[in-house]
Amino acid sequence: MEFSANSPILFIIFGVIILAVLGQSVFFLIRALRRSKQLGMDQKKIKKTMISSAIFTIAPAVSILIGLVALSYSLGLPLPWLRLSVIGSLSYETIAANNVLSAIGEAIGSLKFSELTAQQFVTIFFVMTISIMVGIWLVCIVCKKVQGGILKMENKDKKWTDTFVNAMFIGMISAFWGFVFCDFRVIFTGQTYGLVPVLVMIASALTMALCGLAVKKFKKVSWLADYALPISMIVGMIVAVPLTMWLGAPPVVA
Amino acid sequence: MEDKNSISKVMTYRDSVYFYGNIWNLTxxxxxxxxxxxxCIIYQVWPDWALLGAGLVATAPMYFAVGxxxxxxxIPMLGAGGTYLSFVTGNISNLKLPCALNALEQSGYEASSEEGDVVSTISIAVSSIVTTLIVALGVLLMSVTDLSTLLTNNPVLEPAFAQLIPALFGGLGVVFVSKNWKIAIAPIILMLVLFIAIPGLGGSVGIMVPVSAIFTIITARILYKKGLLG
Structure with a gap:
């Protein structure tokens, strides 16, 4: 069969795989919902969790879609569609593809998908698939043990276990707060674009704090609590537009 | 049917998550x-072995270690059900985990309780489903319309989405940091200093997450032992 990176057959095959992945989410969702009823959990809360999770997801999902456009220039639509619907991320898939393409003097964004040969396509596909596999099956081996360890720790000292898990959350948040400052040093060379992410983060944090205060003060707006994070995120992203115009965008790395 | 019932009676909910999770993930x-x-079969080609080798050597060892x-x-943060789903669907630190964290925060359940596990599973499952649907819809639109041009090189969308991570972690972080400020001070200072001082560290945030988590656990343990966490 003649190869095209945008061939309908690829859309069909990858579509079926994505359906299987979707099937797993639906399966786990149904079982968790059933369990929530058995545990007598407040179903209103569960419904709110579902709605706020769905709304929160919209902006990051659109951002994944934008990443997909970047990859599709060199790889066509179906492969980035599959790869960004399963484990991996835009940066990982780009690195994996570039590690193959660089050997032939090309890169994502320089080679057009219509010039990609079937052999290059399957080679990139194998590298993308194999290099990130470890998480999916390692989870099968260690998930029960690690969770069991946490439960054991909880039986021994509940307060420390809660602190332990909170410390992990804080650790992750601290790393990303640090990441926000990664271009901060350009200020010392007289450039200002490194301030944009910092100010965006502050704008989002302030919006969140205001939402929290409003919910505490006025009972009428208690619904705000469920949407505070997506609202803060959107405010931060909107603020980013004039801030970028004012302070500049980071130089594009080729 | 009776057999199935008796199995589910013997198995706890968590055991069934491990059981079905293993089946799903391995499949x-x-x-x-x-x-x-x-x-390869359809197009009757084999991979270019030299390219494949070069690509794998350059990519796999690092991502195996990261994985x-x-x-x-x-695992401790995502809970059992959330872990199985997240490691199949990806985008963990920038989407699934923040989503679960926010859901836990709103519902008030502890991450390590069974209720917390159920809540984080529900939020990650919904998030995975919504992501898959949005991406699939986007791909469909891109193949028939000019959506891709609309999404890229857009003077409004581009700068807005470039700042998704700061916008996400600003709002998410302020809640957790204000609630746990005693254990948050040291890691925040450390991470700020590291990211400001070391050029190019921005590309390694995924590696800095576990480093920061371990550092926070150690400092939290010291504070806990000294009785400073009231």
């Missing part, structure tokens, strides 16, 4: 590995 691993092989560290870092 999906097999399907994912089979996909490039199927492409191992990520599994141990994220």
């Amino acid at each position: 999906i691993t097999a399907i994912l590995l089979f996909a490039p092989i199927l492409c 191992v560290v990520e599994v141990f870092t994220y």
